[in-house]
Amino acid sequence: MITGIVGAVFVLQYFIPHWPFSKMNAWFSDWFSIVAAFAIWLGALNLMKISAQKVVGRKEDWGYALVIIFSFLLIVIPGFAGGQGYREAGTFFSWLYEWAYTPLSSTMFAILAFFVASASYRAFRARNLEASLLLIAAFFVMLGRVPVGDILTGFMPVGWRLSDLASWVMNYPQAAGQRAIMIGIALGLVSTSLRIILGIERSHLGGE
């Protein structure tokens, strides 16, 4: 019933942005922010609970769980101990963020470059017409999106250089494909939302 009322109000307030729907929209939005804030805490504490259980029970890979607990406390304690200005430049929290958290996170993301290169080498094949078209489009975009593309095709007339071809691919075939996907997702979202609002779909409550 709560899901149905909230869902219906959010739909109605879009078309009737006046009292009482405007007021109900404000209430529900504020409640959502409060619930979301609690969810962050719930997630963090749940992670600690699961990690602590792994360490205490000496389960598989418990060493990694210990690292999670240590890292969590390492960032949380300076955060709480630092008071209101805990994030200001020069604080221990700020130093950890800038020199430990940022490089480590960026490194994890940067590893993708190696995987992409390796996967492209091993799997990006001109096996058939569709794969060949994809390969050609990838060539245009990968070279056209960096300055070296225009350096290599500098002899071509303006409008036919790699950056121009890359722009054409991005603005027409690519954008058309994206629109098709987005419209498909939107239709799927509308039908799923209606099922949830009407109580037909109850899997989010743990039911069938």
Place this chain on the structure above:
Amino acid sequence: MSERAKEILVVGLILILSIIVYLGKVGGWIGALAFSPAVSIVVIILIFLALVWMLVRTLRGQLLDRRIVFLFVALAVVLPFFMSITQEIKISPEVQQLYDALESLPPGSKVLVSFDYDPPSAPELQPMAESFLRYCLLNDLKVIIMGLWPQGPQQADLALQAALADPRVQQKNLEYGVDYVNLGFQAGNEFVIQRMGANIESMFPRDYTGSAYRDLPLVRNVKNFSNIDYAFNLSAGYPGTQEWVQVAVDRYGLWMGAGNTAVQAPMMYAYVNAGQLEGLLGGMNGAAEFELLTGLPGKGTKYMLSQSFAHMVVIAFVIIGNAAFLTSGRKKQPLGQGK
């Protein structure tokens, strides 16, 4: 040597290298290391010859180990940091559109900047954040910062520090709360945007430093999106540009542009073409183009050489892979699994 010993050795080497780079960055001497243009060209030729040699080896039936691919990607990313050669950067229409929108804003206009990303995406988005803020502050645009990602306001703070370190910005004697403000993070994803459309203060009663919204002269009279002249969203995923367009642009008519990671940017072209987004910076290339337009070269321009090299190397390996595929009679045997 055992596998465990090898792992420990590699981790040790990475740790030592990280400490050297940290000391070099703090000490400022790492930026001073640079190859001359002649040495840079020699390095490029050597890499090119090595790739040709690998293509020839592949055509002769000797397949490459995937670790060779990793090595070349690492060289393609790292070596250009030390090269002193430049590339001509061409401005794409969507970047020009964003720049024109900013240029049309009179001094004193209020610009809302939402930092919806975290450190993993910082290498791509931080350069555009820094150059965007620097441009706004130099052109007397009032900047209101917020974040839908918990780490967003912290990234904004780092970008602000970089922008405020510019001597031309320092000459303006800008004041926090009057010329720029960081409202901090608010949980709630697109519901935050929706609520801001009616009342921004309800979502940000206090700013990043703990000051009350009403005590900040810059935002005291900013009730909702109708008081914002332009918005810019730096996004690496959900919640991000898509949610801003769907809620703030479509419903409340907010005039906005976006800066996205290269992976996410293609999804936004539909919004740019439909006029829902006024300009788009896509990945590091977008940052470099924006820096060129604003005349404020920064990290985007500096790192573009690495991106060019990395793209070239990936394409070279795709060609080598296809050469192996064609010469091996189009068998479905995966490459790089041998060793």
